Amino acid sequence: MAQIKIYGLQKHLSRVKSDLSDTIHQCIVETLSFPKEKRFHRFITFEQEYMIFPENKSDNYTVIEIMMMEGRG
Helix, strand or coil, X not given: CEEEEEEEEHHHHHHHHHHHHHHHHHXXXXXXXXXXXXXXXXXXXXXXXXXXXXXXXXXXXXXXEEEECCCCC
16 A cells, blocks of 8 residues: 655646646556555645745755555555
């Protein structure tokens, strides 16, 4: 089982959420042979003042966290 968390600025993730979720899911299904119906993605968004990231990164800076655990499929 895998759970995916995607962190980023609201203004960026709202534009790419669907495509990003599809791409991540396709990679998980192909690489780990997960069933297509087992999609669990959480988008955690912030306004600019609540997210601090490196100075050399743009507003598109996104963190993708993949938590995998053995057990129920």
